[in-house]
Amino acid sequence: MTHPAGYPLTLLTGPPGIGRSRALRGWRDAAAAEGRPVLEVRLSAEDRHEPWYLAGRLLAALTPPPSRPAAGRPRPGAAEPPAVALTRALRAHPGLTVLVDDVQWADPESVTELLGLLPDVARAPVRWVATLRTGPRPAPGPAAAFARLCTAGLARAEPLRPLTAAESDALLSRLLGATPNDALRTVLRRFSRGRPAALIAAVEGYRDLVRVVDRRAYLTDPTAAPRLPDGHGLLRPVRDLPPGTRAVARALSVLEALEADVPALIALALDLPVPDVHAHLAALRDEGLAREHRHGWRIATAPLAAALTGALGPFERRRLARIAVEAILGGEAVCGHPGFLPDQITIAGTLLDPEPARLLLRAHAIAATGRSPEAAARWWAGAARLSDDPGDRAEADQARAVADLLLGRYEATRAAMRRQLADRAALSPMVRQEAEQLALIGARAARDTDEVRRTARGEPAWPGGPEPSPVTRAGALALLNRWTEAARVLSGAPPSLAAENLAAQIAAVTGDPVEVRGGPARRGPDAPRAWTRRHRTGTAMTRFRLAAIAGDLAGAERVLADADLTVDVLPEPDRALHRWRAGRWDEALDDARFSVATDLTLVFHPAQCTLHRVAAEVLLARGWPARARALLENARADAAPLPHLLAPAAAELEWILGDPGAAARTVRDALAEAAAQGVLIGVDELRLAATELAMARGDAPAAKEAALAAPAPGSTAGELRAATAAMIAHRDAGRADTVLTLARRIGQPYELARTIERVVRWTGRRPELLAEAYDLLGALGAILHRSRVRQAMRDHGVTVPGRAETLAESERLLAALVAEGLSNRELAAATQSSEKSVEGRLSRLFTRTGYRSRVELAAAVLNGEHRIG
Template identity: 80%
Template sequence: MTTPIDPAGYALTLLTGPQGIGRSRALRAVRDATAAAGRRVLELRLSPEDRHEPWYLAGRLLTALTPAPAGQVARARPGSAAPAVTGPAARAGTGAAARARTGVVEPPAAALTRALRAHPGLTVLVDDAQWADPESATALLGALPDVARTPVRWVATLRTGPPPAPGPAATFARLRAAGLAQAVPLRPLSPAESDALLLRLLGAAPDDTLRTVLRRFGRGRPAALIAAVEGYRDLVRVVDRRAYLTDPTAAPRLPDGHALLRPVHDLPAETRAVARALAVLDVLEGDVPALIGAACDLPVPRVHAHLAALRDEGLAREHRRGWRIATAPLAVALTGALGPFERRRLARVAVEAIRRGEAVSGRPGFLPDQVAAAGTLLDPEPARLLLRAHAVAATGRAPEAAARWWAGVARLSDDPGDRAEAEQARAVADLLLGRYDATRAAMRRQLADHAVLPPMVRQQAEQLALIGARAARDTDEVRRTARGEPGWPGGPRPTPVTRAGALTMLDRWTEATRVLTAAAPSATAAENVAAENAVVQIAAVTGVLPTGVLRTGIRHTGVREPARPEPDAPPAWTRRHRAGTAMNRFRLAAIAGDLTGAERALADADLTADVLSPPDRTLHRWRAGRWDEALDGARFSIATDLTLVFHPSQSTLHRVAAEVLLARGWPARARVLLDNARADAAPLPHLLAPATAELEWIVGDPAAAARTIDAALAEAAELGVVIGVDELRLAATELAAARGDASAATAAALAVPAPDSAAGELRAATAAMIAHRDAARADAVLTLARRTGQPYELARTIERVVRWTGRRPELLAEAYDLLGALGAILHRSRIRQAMRDHGVTVPGRAETLAESERLLAALVAEGLSNRELAAATQSSAKSVEGRLSRLFTRTGYRSRAELAAAVLNGDHRIG
């Protein structure tokens, strides 16, 4: 804000607004503008204690305007001709002392008028004028009509909330009516302004979840937004220019001395206690003051008095449904200051009021949250049952709530088995929230008594501890477990299933198979059941079924007849085991490209996609063509290290993000993600190769693409895995055909593994069609592509059919539309060229030109050379030069560097 101060304008301008709205920032803008206009400036800032000292502001002003006597040093602030006093009068003295020092014996209003008239053209800036003592405020306002003719101008910030003293308020009203004063309310930041501020603070655009959290915390107030970003600094990670909050349930950590929290610390102790209680209970509709009184052991009239004081200080607000804490930062500070017993007591009061029908809450999860917080202050058994019911319903869907409620179940349970199950369920939720160290610590505590744990409980605890170790990047613990040693001092030696799991995390799949096979003859029923997920995974990845472990029919993508837990297994454990097996089958099928098999795995277990973890949901959305959600989910999973929890999909999730970015014209960003996955030693790295090779092919380096595919095939052979090999063989076939090597294309097509899914059948058939340029196979290949239910797979298959057989060119229009729905503007540019070559009309000339410009701008911002631009857009270098020249002329940018900077800074929007 740059409010101009015109000598012919108002004598007094009040910049008003709530705490954190940016009043001080606006006042600094006024200072800078005023100083730039050549006017002299005097700055004063007040504090809460100043309002209690009569004549403090008047004395401070007189001290600043009166020449300092001998023994005191005056210095001018930058941009100001009026001195700021240092030395014995640094605080301007008390009001009386200051007036005595300056020899003032006349009435204060007259003294102020006389002093101000001696400084014509002066602009006085007062920050936080709400802390002005009433005597000074009345005198200054009274002097204003005379001073206005000097002209001396006043600009002050005034926090809304605390009611002004009656005298100054009445005087200001008369001045306003006379046209001598104005109040300028500062408006909150608009959503666009908030986003721009967040972009500067974070250095990246916040994702929707983080943006929502920060906006709710800030409510358009710059100071609150800045505080929130600082408070979340350790919980924000940036992936591909997007910022993510790693734990959406965490509150920002604001230091105790933060300016936003100062009003809380200035409250009397009893008023603070009422404020803390309100911060917990303000979501309730009912007689909240009576509930606060019950919790704080205060009479209701006194509670009302404290609430009125909070309202007057701008810390609380009253509306038709009750009382609320005024701002999110204050609520965070107040709830964070609750003592353990105080928090439990407030929770008990809330629960009992709801149960008696005296209060209701519209916030989902409020009741179980309070039950969990109250703990043993409530009847344990009903509380445990309520929490368990809510926790089961929230598992998978809302892990942050499930973690809180399972923790409550564990605290309230006196049955060891029930408590162990709750602890493990909480550990799973903690994994999904990125709390990996918490998972490890909890499972280590449980395994301290591993000798007496039931086999199923021990096995689950070991696996969760292992996953937590990998997610926390403790490779040493994973390696110790893989060797069959205790993962930590005092820990148990891992079971064969846990050891096999550690081996798969290290990409030692053949050894994992041997460990399970060797252990099979002596395995108990519980160990056999626990091995099911490991067997499913190994069979899907290697194509080899560890013998003797399970007597069930297993295909590469899953288990047809799931093993049954022991008859005495707890029902909840059985449900979780079956759900885990189904989701494992889903995950592996999705990685392999078998969307139909993935969805069938869920349906067979009576599960729906809404129970999937973020990484698994991302795989589903990617294959199903929901690319915006898939890209965001992949980046979130990478940012939060959830890719480390679901290790078979780590490489694929990086590929998801890279494939979408490449298709949308961002090859350099795609390459960074692919390189990062390899640098992070992601398991099954050969699964990155299709996206890497496509990138190299698109920028005009088919030889590099071929080397990438060959290296990936050698890598897969060395690991002893088959998953993804069919896709690599298809790529090898197409690359060989493109360079005219018919024999290599035929050999690659023949080497495609036997299909075991619709996706595998499509790849085998497509490779054969390309190798032999067999037009007779075109319709069958297209039928298989439609059967996969994957829009991108269908679009690419149409392109391949037309390219390699010349058949069905009219379907290019369908591929063009499919890629448009995916936002794949790079691939659409290539399809457009094929459409022109085959005489198929390209719709929407204006839309096509705009899309071509967006693509060109993105590729320039990515740093592609003219040669690479020509390859990517399937045009000539001369054509690229002409298109760049037209783009520069239309946009006004003079060089590639200027255009790239504008794209990266968001000044040139390309979607």
């Protein structure tokens, strides 16, 4: 960093965490590199109360040892005034650079004298650089003196700007070793507000809550605040506050959502006169710790607000919450934040009238279910604590357990349900069965396979636990992929909503209906309405999920409409399935990776493999086969149910990389696996893949056999796959229009593009439609598949639009495949070219980009230096 000409004094300004000390170190290093002597002084809050402290520090450092005074107040009786002594000492060190960190803590006497002598020592020349935390209001005298120096061209203020969005993202990627997803990026930006120190602190504070999947970082609990150590520099301004001002700041951190009513409520809480509260708030504003706006007051930054709230004692926090609740309900305060009131009711707890508070929390929790499981979990927990009715408390505990499952808090769910089941007499049969099932899902999600196996055998899942009901035992068998046994056990279970739900799931997976003894369930008189409503919603979402897995998007959307649900309220795993089928691939990929990162796939067990496939299929289509393979292997290693659902993507990966034999083995093994487990879901896709692979190797009899063995269509998607397999096996051009009509009917862009490609490849019909497939794949970002369609277009004389765009896309694909570590043989197979052609294209790419090897190019792609989209 170079010194700006003509400015003996430079003031580096900015809020806490903006990097003032780091910038000052830059000045030190620059001065050292120029051979200039450097004197550094760092100040603390207590130093401002010691007159002449800064001047004494400087004199102590600059005066020769025989006459060196102690730091602090100059020696009494000294013949020479401090300003004169300091001026003489500074002139004796020409070229000196004086660096003062945190000059806001300098004593007024020293500041006044130093600003006054600056014109005299500027000719030495001595350079002064100081950091000033914005916020603390400077004394009028020094502020006016500094302004005069600026006018005279002797001083300037240099505000340090916050990090730009791009700079924040780059720093985050380095800190995390991965690219943060949008939700994590938003949380960290809001916390840091462009201040590097705050960003670094937030990453450290979230370290245990960040998971990385496929080079993307995800926050597993978006409601958690980052944990900053007590001694962290960002919290220093809080520690430096006088006790009375600190108490007002703590109360403000809780009550700030009440805006204009905050001063009066703080006065009530702290038993202070309102004018005194205003004086403390003004002090906080002058220190840069609070902001006054047209609606009221707020703590200036998120780290400070979190530190202040965390410093409250339990009773103090509950009392402030009670004051807020009573003010809102009594009409004395207004709050525009919809979650503030139920949060404060939850915290205040029994300090409020329990029954009205419980009813309010229940209403808010029910409304938040699905939309915000984090809030629902908090509010159900608060409602349970306020209830003295065992049945009502059990319902609230179970609703909270469901929300906790959606948040990945599996051990908490399992522990809560075990406690509930210990008091069996207090639970109705329906509620007890629900608790068993939630405990089972919690065990599976926590990867406790032994507990699942004990339940499947009909044994207590833990010592002293209850024997599982038939429904719970059947659910455990399904989790272990023992679907035929699960159907048999379930057929002997008494009717219930849970049995209906599981029966529908088994039927969708196996293709065989399951008759539950006694017919359809009825809501018993002991079943709470909210409990029944939750079960009905759960049943609808299970049916939606299974339809989406099977490729029946229209059927899945009908289920949602019948249940009065929308896609936006679905949890991330279900949203991923819908968006994948609907062609919203960017969102689907992010939702699928988030579900894997947070282990949500373990709760949605029939969809676990499909969610891995979603991410893998998108990545493969975009030119990332190694990343796709890693996700597929991850699901296999996790013993995910229905592993044959991974096979279509796994087989296509092998085929694209030039190993049709491995692709055929993958499909064959998956068909055998599905047959052994007695499952039918996904078999139509496998039969279509087996048909196409057989035709590709010239084995028409095997292709016809595979097409003939395809299961009877149960949906338009199933009908499309069966018709496509028959068209390929017989090279039947007469079926082409039927196949295309079905592909358009299911409303899935990727399926339509691939169907067009198959029609042209196997029948030679409608080559002009390849342009439509090309556009569909372009909208999906499927550059690998697009390159293959582009080759087909050339083969059939269909014009490929945009030569420059095509060349750029080909280069992006080649760079991605190189970064994945593919051999030349695999590169040739993936791009449908020869190895010699690959070598030529790589040579041209290296020449254009300046990279000298595949290793350099791969490293540049992986670290973001070479952008490929």
